[in-house]
Amino acid sequence: MSYLYAAYIATWVIHIAYLAYLVRRYTRLRTEIEELKKNR
Amino acid sequence: MKRAFPILAILTAVLLSYGLYGALISAPTEQTMGDVQRIFYYHVPSAWTAFTLFFLNLVASIVYLGRRNPKADALALASAEVGVVFCTVVLVTGPIWARPVWGIWWTWDLRLTLTLVLWLIYVSYLVLRRFSSSGQTPVLAAVLAIFGALDVPLVYFSIWFFRTQHPQPVIGGGGSIDPRMLHILLINWAAFSCFATLVCWSRYHLEILSREVEEAQALESLVVESPR
Amino acid sequence: MSSSGITRATLAKDLRLEWRSKDAINAMLFFALLVVVIFSFSFDPTAEESRRIAGGLVWVAFLFAAVVALNQTWARELRNQVLDAYRVSPAPPNSLFLAKAVGNFIFVTVLEALMTPLFIVFYNLRALGPAYQLFVVAALGTWALVVNGTFFAAMSVRTRSREIMLPLLLFPITIPALLAMVEATSSILTGEFSARFWIVLLVAYDVVFTMASLFLFELVLQAE
Numbered sequence: 001m002s003y004l005y006a007a008y009i010a011t012w013v014i015h016i017a018y019l020a021y022l023v024r025r026y027t028r029l030r031t032e033i034e035e036l037k038k039n040r
Numbered sequence: 041m042k043r044a045f046p047i048l049a050i051l052t053a054v055l056l057s058y059g060l061y062g063a064l065i066s067a068p069t070e071q072t073m074g075d076v077q078r079i080f081y082y083h084v085p086s087a088w089t090a091f092t093l094f095f096l097n098l099v100a101s102i103v104y105l106g107r108r109n110p111k112a113d114a115l116a117l118a119s120a121e122v123g124v125v126f127c128t129v130v131l132v133t134g135p136i137w138a139r140p141v142w143g144i145w146w147t148w149d150l151r152l153t154l155t156l157v158l159w160l161i162y163v164s165y166l167v168l169r170r171f172s173s174s175g176q177t178p179v180l181a182a183v184l185a186i187f188g189a190l191d192v193p194l195v196y197f198s199i200w201f202f203r204t205q206h207p208q209p210v211i212g213g214g215g216s217i218d219p220r221m222l223h224i225l226l227i228n229w230a231a232f233s234c235f236a237t238l239v240c241w242s243r244y245h246l247e248i249l250s251r252e253v254e255e256a257q258a259l260e261s262l263v264v265e266s267p268r
Numbered sequence: 269m270s271s272s273g274i275t276r277a278t279l280a281k282d283l284r285l286e287w288r289s290k291d292a293i294n295a296m297l298f299f300a301l302l303v304v305v306i307f308s309f310s311f312d313p314t315a316e317e318s319r320r321i322a323g324g325l326v327w328v329a330f331l332f333a334a335v336v337a338l339n340q341t342w343a344r345e346l347r348n349q350v351l352d353a354y355r356v357s358p359a360p361p362n363s364l365f366l367a368k369a370v371g372n373f374i375f376v377t378v379l380e381a382l383m384t385p386l387f388i389v390f391y392n393l394r395a396l397g398p399a400y401q402l403f404v405v406a407a408l409g410t411w412a413l414v415v416n417g418t419f420f421a422a423m424s425v426r427t428r429s430r431e432i433m434l435p436l437l438l439f440p441i442t443i444p445a446l447l448a449m450v451e452a453t454s455s456i457l458t459g460e461f462s463a464r465f466w467i468v469l470l471v472a473y474d475v476v477f478t479m480a481s482l483f484l485f486e487l488v489l490q491a492e
Contacts, residue, residue, distance in 0.1 A: 007079040007136040008064075011086070011129050015235075018125045022242055029246070032253050039260060105487070160440035167436060174426040176491035183484050184423070184437065187416075190480055191441050194473055198444035201465050202451065 045241070052238055055231035062224035070221075076140045080221075083133040083211075085229035086126050087155055089236045093123035094158060096240075098189045101182035111248065113178040116185065117169065118243035120162050122236055127159040134211055142209045149211040153199045154192070161188040271363045278367035285344070286375065292340055296333035296379045303329035304383065308390045322391050323453030327446065329387075330380055331413065335435050337375045338417035341368050342425050351425075355489060365485040369418040376410050396459030405456070405463065408470035409449035415474065416441055419481040422488050445473045 063081035070077035100116035103109065134152045135145045146152075165188065169181050217225075286292055307325045311318055345351050354364055387393055395402060417438055424433035452466035 003076050003136055003140045004078055007133045008060075008082060010132045010136065011082050014125060014129050014132065015239075018122075019239070022239075022246060025246055025250070029250055029253060032257070036253070036256050036260065157440055157443050160443075164436045164440055168423070168427065168433065171429060171433060172424075172427045174491060179487055179491040180423050183487055186484065187419075187441055187477070187480060190476055191444065194444040194469070194476065198447045198469055201469070202447060205451070205461055 045238070048234060048238055052231065052234040055227065055234055059224065059228035059231040062227055067221055067224045068218060073141050076137060079133050079137040081224055081228045083130060083137060084225060085232045086129040086133070087151055088229055089232045090123050090126035090130060090155065090158070092233070093119045093126060093236060093240065094162065094188075097123060097162075098185055101185035104178060105182045105186075110178075110251070113182070114247040114251070115244050116178075116182065117247055118240050120165055120185075121243055122240045124159065124162050124166065125239075126232075126236065127155055127162070130155045131159060138209070138211055141211075144209070147209045147211060148199060148203060148206075149208065150196070150199055150203065152211055154195055157195045158188070158192070161191065271360045274359050274363040275367045275370075278364060279371050282367065282371040283374065286371075292337045292375050293379065295336045295340075296375065297382065299332040299336055300329045300379060300383050301386070303332055304386055304390055311391055318391065319393070319396070319457050320454055322387075322393055323455075323457055324450045325391070326387055326453060327409070327449050329383065330376065330410070331446070333379050333383075334372075334376045334410070334413045334417060335438070337372050337379075338414070338421045338438075339431055339434055341372060341418055341421045346425055351489065361486040361489045362482050364489070365418065365422070365481065369415050369481075372414045372418055373411055376414060377407075380406055380410065393457065395457050397456040397463070399456070401456050401463055401467065402453065404467060405449060405452045405470065408467065408474055409445065409452075411474050412445035412449075412470060412477070413438075413442060415478050415481055419477075419485065419488070422485070441477075445470060448473070 059081070063078050067078065067081065069075060097116050097119040100112045100119060104112040104116060130152070134149070134155070138147055138149075139145050161184075165181060165184050168184060169177055172180060174180065303325070307328075311322075311325075342351070345354075354361065417434070420437040420441075421434050424430050424437065427433045448466040448469045452463040452470070455461040455463040455466065
């Protein structure tokens with residue numbers, strides 16, 4: 001039943017991809033905040 | 041609110057694990073379709089979650105048009121993005137299910153088609169938000185959300201009638217459902233709802249923070265420029 | 269000047285400008301002809317099944333043409349800062365919207381009138397159902413495309429890649445109307461089903477979105 005596993009794996013790949021995108025934006029935001037703190 | 045986050049995260053992890061176990065192992069095997077039917081435990085709750093998120097987007101958009109509160113706009117954006125993610129899951133798992141069962145990748149199944157249209161509407165919503173260089177993008181996006189919401193019942197009826205004239209396979213099977221299956225389905229729905237809440241909340245928080253940083257950066261550049 | 273007076277004046281101006289330049293109608297004709305000719309290669313006019321897909325093909329051609337017309341709806345206004353003038357004038361924004369929408373409706377209807385004889389010839393079309401209903405479907409369907417198209421054209425006026433934005437926004441929202449138009453046309457041509465449900469759906473669609481557009485246009489105008 002490879003279709004079954006394909007579906008479940010696909011679901012989590014999509015969710016993890018989005019979470020990875022969020023994490024990337026958070027880290028970028030953190031560095032920007034550090035920049036601002038430094039300039040102040 | 042911040043203290044609730046870790047608690048919700050743990051609850052989500054527990055529910056998701058239990059839901060997964062239930063879906064793959066403890067739920068009874070369906071008679072006609074066999075194990076492939078288990079995709080149902082992920083496909084259906086994802087659809088319900090996506091629809092709920094889009095409804096949240098509609099409410100946030102209307103609130104924004106009424107009060108012009110930027111937080112409402114941030115919530116609208118967050119719920120739209122997460123909604124599209126869940127919609128994508130539905131559109132991917134649907135054909136994966138349809139193929140072994142019906143031999144075709146796509147069918148004008150009512151729920152699947154409605155999900156496709158909503159996906160298209162909200163992808164265009166997100167593209168509008170990204171590409172609009174008007175200062176009032178949130179207003180335009182909110183108007184688009186309302187148009188999308190008005191469209192939904194019309195889509196529903198048009199597909200419903202189309203199916204009566206051109207009979208199509210139904211994904212998810214009709215008829216009554218075994219209570220043990222219903223139990224697993226609801227567990228997974230609760231699990232994905234909690235998961236969606238976590239993700240949407242994070243995206244909302246990210247958006248608020250992101251806007252504060254932008255404002256601070258804009259002020260920075262003003263201060264730097266001014267000694268001329 | 270009264271609001272209907274403004275509508276009529278704006279409409280008259282747009283029609284006059286278009287009559288002189290024929291910009292929109294030429295572009296529309298080109299796209300529609302392109303679709304007709306290319307599809308006619310894959311079309312066997314004597315086959316019975318062809319009648320079933322003719323409905324879809326006809327509306328693809330009209331849809332392409334409509335998008336061309338819609339894309340240039342606000343271009344002139346944008347170039348000459350007319351929108352700013354409208355924003356500060358006491359004229360109701362609905363008048364402007366209505367004038368633009370009706371203008372587009374006229375352009376697309378003229379195109380449909382020009383193209384229909386071509387379709388009948390190329391695809392050997394003959395309606396097996398009640399042919400008069402085709403006019404009703406054409407009018408309702410064209411208005412559905414045009415009313416939302418004019419609205420979304422206004423929304424995309426200040427976006428990057430404006431020409432992509434309009435079809436991107438328009439297509440998902442018009443899916444029920446497109447389905448209704450194509451199915452109604454096919455039903456009438458093949459005579460297999462009654463098109464009544466689709467016509468009712470188109471009426472409902474037109475009413476809902478005309479009201480929504482009139483109600484919300486002011487927000488969009490102010491938002492530019």
